[in-house]
Amino acid sequence: MSESVPPGIADRMTDIQPFHVMDILSRARLLESQGRSVIHMEIGEPDFATPQPVVDAAITALKAGRTHYTPATGLSALRTAISGYYRDSYGLEIDPRRIVVTPGSSGALLLALGVLINPGEQVLMTDPGYPCNRHFVRLLEGEAVSIAVDASTGYQLNAAHIERHWRAHSKAVLLASPANPTGSIIRDDSLREIVETVSRLGGALIMDEIYHDLIYGDKVQSALNFSDEVFVANSFSKYFNMTGWRIGWLVAPERYVTHIDRLAQNIFLAASTPAQYAALKAFDAETLTQLEQHRQELQERRDYLLPVLQNIGFGIDAIPEGAFYLYADCARFTTDSFAFCRDLLEKVGVAITPGCDFGQHLAESHVRFAYTTAMENLQEGVKRLKDYLA
């Protein structure tokens, strides 16, 4: 996955890849500007508007002049509100001091890895997985260890994987539940074993739980239900429909908080103030009612899309239980998933994401469908795929 960089550019940029989906998206926008119709199933962003109470809270804050810096760890009231969320959703008491408000979960992951990873230290993660994870580790001169996963373990690492791949220089395990691109989740028993194993090995567990409220079967527990020693990154982007606001949070073990505060002061100063005031309304009853409707709509989309894609000939061998993605084997149609995605866009106006955005393991034979567009669009996209691939 490496390429050469021009002289003067840091070596790390050899390994930091662009999102290939951006090429697809740019091309799609160009086609649309030329009058072509494109069905967008490439975008990892819900199509729902930010809930009105949240928008209204931002407007109220702006009118009141709330545009100055907040503390680096975020508004005290927001940290308390997030603590309340853990109480209501997970039955957990999390000291607000352990909660740091961040510029999106990107900021949370950078802080967690920044206080943990020395150069050369390893972070274990899945392949396929969220591509930024390995790039954060590379930025910090650590080593991302991508472990191939498949349906046999529900596209997640388990305790045995971690034991098997742990080395002297391993420092942390970074997992997402539900995961991008597979929508797979980690069941409570497996998560407990993972927490215990990483702890026994002397490592740190970083959980990305940004899709944790977008689960379509039985809810699962947060990693925080099993330990106060894990790092949990979360976000207002996905479930709360606040992508562009850039606001998330990190829950950290208590002894790391001083250092996280210090790093945040230096590299971010703070998260966006209007976004923080907006997020104060994210947990209100009216907001949560809307969000639950969105979750149900996403579930209907998944329930529609999964069997029809299988019928067309895409291989989806583990039911995706969360997020808004289906990761599908397209080997029946192509040996080059990127070319396949370009073809689908050019020939029938269906935009999806090639597997190479998520790692190397079987990337050439996989694509990601995002069901972040309305049902009628999904139906139209399916019709086009069916006609073209028949």
Next chain:
Amino acid sequence: MSESVPPGIADRMTDIQPFHVMDILSRARLLESQGRSVIHMEIGEPDFATPQPVVDAAITALKAGRTHYTPATGLSALRTAISGYYRDSYGLEIDPRRIVVTPGSSGALLLALGVLINPGEQVLMTDPGYPCNRHFVRLLEGEAVSIAVDASTGYQLNAAHIERHWRAHSKAVLLASPANPTGSIIRDDSLREIVETVSRLGGALIMDEIYHDLIYGDKVQSALNFSDEVFVANSFSKYFNMTGWRIGWLVAPERYVTHIDRLAQNIFLAASTPAQYAALKAFDAETLTQLEQHRQELQERRDYLLPVLQNIGFGIDAIPEGAFYLYADCARFTTDSFAFCRDLLEKVGVAITPGCDFGQHLAESHVRFAYTTAMENLQEGVKRLKDYLA
């Protein structure tokens, strides 16, 4: 300046210092909550509200549902508007593709250093200087080389400094004009020499120009007036009074832009969308008229504060020509500037920032005054200082 870190925490955190002013600020807030009056001259944030046209633009965007991700490099219209700013302010034609919108200038500095600095490579900067600069370099496993400066070179590096300190592993020079904490600027002739010297040495020049519109004498040119090969970080925070919005920008040499885009995609996704729509109105005539009034008010504050502090006995041996800071020698009163700041706060309710926040060079005998509070507050603060130090 190093301290030990607990086991499990990355070594870099040994060197990444908190802002000591945060202790002062927290203590000040506590005293205020107990009914004490505190004059705030510690805060590096203008007391002006965000201009109304900017706030209104954000509200309009929010009402129109502009809450989704933008491209990682920012809204095309905003990049074009920033290009127009360089045309109007500096007579420069900057291709909007070379302009990347960032989460504050913090984001701009992280991107510039991220694409430039390999582990062990050196970045030359001033001591005293903005503390985050050396911490960004440390985060990336580079080496910050802090060069002591004083009034003899206007508290800035010059070409001779750079020649003298340049080593095989030197990669970049990072300067600010006007600078924090000294308010010093780099005159055109010196800047031209610096640009030429860094270029001849094969290094990269990164200029922090976030206070560039807050200059109280003759304007100076941007580093971009001398070369297309420099990196310039700028921000809507200070001059445009948009601190809490977290929005800035980076102008980069063309051949770096692809890599900067790629890094931004991975570590930020994008800057806050409502903030970007707000910033579209930052260059409007009505906004600029307000901002010019603010600049004049800041100049009046500086013109008041500089001589009265000198009369009290603070040493200010180079006239600060920009930003909103005075860096003052307090050796007549103390050999421990941090204790002195604590004392001033406890005894007379005047909050200022100790020199140790800006480096090591004579830090024990220096403090920073920020004139980010109204004239009547500055007058009251001066009265308290005069009475206490008499």
